[in-house]
Amino acid sequence: MDFALTQEQLDFQKMMKEFVEKNVAPYSAERDKKEDFAEHYKLMMEKMGPMGLLGLSFPKEYGGQGKTTVELALGMTEVCKWDVSLGAAWAVNMSLGTIPLLHYGTEEQKQKYLRPCVEGKKLAAFGLTEENAGSDAAMQETTAERDGESYFLNGKKVYITNASYAEVYIVMAMTDKSKGTKGISAFIVEKDTPGFTFGKQYEKCGIKASIQTELLFENCRVPKANLLGKEGEGFKIAMNAIDIGRIGVAAEALGCAKGAYELALQHAKKRVQFGKPITANQAISFMLADMAIKIELGELIMLKAAWCHSNGLPFSKYSSMAKKYCTDMAQEVSTNAVQIMGGMGYLQENNVERCYRDSKILQIYEGTNQVQSMVIAGHILKD
Numbered sequence: 001m002d003f004a005l006t007q008e009q010l011d012f013q014k015m016m017k018e019f020v021e022k023n024v025a026p027y028s029a030e031r032d033k034k035e036d037f038a039e040h041y042k043l044m045m046e047k048m049g050p051m052g053l054l055g056l057s058f059p060k061e062y063g064g065q066g067k068t069t070v071e072l073a074l075g076m077t078e079v080c081k082w083d084v085s086l087g088a089a090w091a092v093n094m095s096l097g098t099i100p101l102l103h104y105g106t107e108e109q110k111q112k113y114l115r116p117c118v119e120g121k122k123l124a125a126f127g128l129t130e131e132n133a134g135s136d137a138a139m140q141e142t143t144a145e146r147d148g149e150s151y152f153l154n155g156k157k158v159y160i161t162n163a164s165y166a167e168v169y170i171v172m173a174m175t176d177k178s179k180g181t182k183g184i185s186a187f188i189v190e191k192d193t194p195g196f197t198f199g200k201q202y203e204k205c206g207i208k209a210s211i212q213t214e215l216l217f218e219n220c221r222v223p224k225a226n227l228l229g230k231e232g233e234g235f236k237i238a239m240n241a242i243d244i245g246r247i248g249v250a251a252e253a254l255g256c257a258k259g260a261y262e263l264a265l266q267h268a269k270k271r272v273q274f275g276k277p278i279t280a281n282q283a284i285s286f287m288l289a290d291m292a293i294k295i296e297l298g299e300l301i302m303l304k305a306a307w308c309h310s311n312g313l314p315f316s317k318y319s320s321m322a323k324k325y326c327t328d329m330a331q332e333v334s335t336n337a338v339q340i341m342g343g344m345g346y347l348q349e350n351n352v353e354r355c356y357r358d359s360k361i362l363q364i365y366e367g368t369n370q371v372q373s374m375v376i377a378g379h380i381l382k383d
Contacts, residue, residue: 037211049120068310080255084358085209095245097124104229125166127157144173163213184234195220206357250322253330260355264337317379324372
């Protein structure tokens with residue numbers, strides 16, 4: 001049993017670490033305070049795109065780098081040590097907004113929409129969630145009515161990451177409400193399509209330097225050529241993308257936890273109370289030991305999920321396990337990191353408080369952790 005990364009993967013991990021230290025870490029706190037996605041968008045388009053990072057794990061035939069999900073997970077972890085906001089935007093472009101095109105798009109759709117997103121020329125987004133359709137996707141109220149060679153979309157999507165900056169949107173809408181999830185279809189919608197506008201931009205507890213905005217559709221005409229897959233396949237298309245996306249969320253959480261842990265460990269070694277470093281107190285050293293154990297376990301399950309997907313093996317159960325474990329772990333580790341740093345940890349000038357805020361959303365998006373328990377139970381009960 002070999003747990004070692006390949007030399008190529010180690011080299012990539014080192015490159016990502018250096019990229020983050022130069023381009024992400026020095027500016028992450030400032031961007032968070034400004035709550036402005038513009039600088040992240042610029043970084044993705046002007047630096048990450050030309051480096052091939054926006055198409056890292058996509059086939060070379062569509063402009064990608066041909067790397068595996070393992071490399072994507074390693075890169076995401078490095079980014080999210082310092083900036084989960086950037087990781088969230090990158091993850092959506094690498095999974096929810098593009099995987100549906102790769103797996104279900106026609107060749108024409110792949111060349112027109114997937115290639116520019118993979119090459120870093122355009123950004124992608126994904127529209128599934130609605131006010132009454134969160135965990136229960138069958139409650140979709142956005143509709144798509146066929147009229148000749150077009151569909152007319154009407155409705156609203158909420159909490160959409162990258163919205164208003166993205167140029168390509170994968171949108172789920174009901175083509176037959178009587179069929180429940182089997183009546184959901186997927187559509188490719190371009191940013192400037194008439195009848196497609198953006199609603200309010202959300203103010204959030206964490207990931208403040210990412211952007212989440214409403215998508216509004218009012219008699220939005222989408223050509224039949226932009227139907228993704230077949231009518232009624234939307235739910236299957238969405239769940240396939242989300243299964244893969246959960247590996248990215250696990251990597252986001254692992255990076256967030258590692259970032260908080262490393263800062264708390266450095267602080268604890270230097271902080272002197274009662275004449276000795278606070279690491280001399282078992283209350284602190286044992287807390288750090290538990291944090292280190294949980295991070296190690298999280299990395300193992302996350303890499304197993306990534307490795308299974310990369311090698312064409314069943315991975316859905318492991319992606320849900322990784323998502324649930326790593327995100328719960330990140331919330332616990334970041335909470336304890338703040339506790340170890342005391343009052344200093346609660347100040348915005350120290351990045352652990354941002355890790356603490358950012359980690360919470362990871363337990364919620366791409367399927368709440370309660371939904372992950374349902375998914376995992378479904379797998380183990382039929383095995």
